[in-house]
Amino acid sequence: MENLPEETKKWRDQFVETIWRAQLDAGMKPCPECGGDGELEYERPVVDWMNGGYLEGYMDVCHNCSGDGFVEDEDAV
Numbered sequence: 367m368e369n370l371p372e373e374t375k376k377w378r379d380q381f382v383e384t385i386w387r388a389q390l391d392a393g394m395k396p397c398p399e400c401g402g403d404g405e406l407e408y409e410r411p412v413v414d415w416m417n418g419g420y421l422e423g424y425m426d427v428c429h430n431c432s433g434d435g436f437v438e439d440e441d442a443v
């Protein structure tokens with residue numbers, strides 16, 4: 367089954383598209399903060415006594431959409 371991954375990918379894209387359309391129909395829009403991923407990269411300061419510290423990037427649930435990837439579209443009325 368060599369072309370299964372391609373088929374699976376196609377099916378997944380369709381699935382995602384269906385969800386997006388349903389969300390848009392419900393007056394939702396992709397979250398502008400995370401772009402619909404539901405996750406956002408944050409930075410946190412890490413104290414490093416030897417080198418003076420640095421900012422560490424980490425992924426966390428988007429604060430704007432609570433991980434849904436969609437927010438209510440206030441303009442769509």
Ligand SMILES: [Zn+2]
Nearest residue numbers: 397400428431
């Ligand atoms: Zn978000």
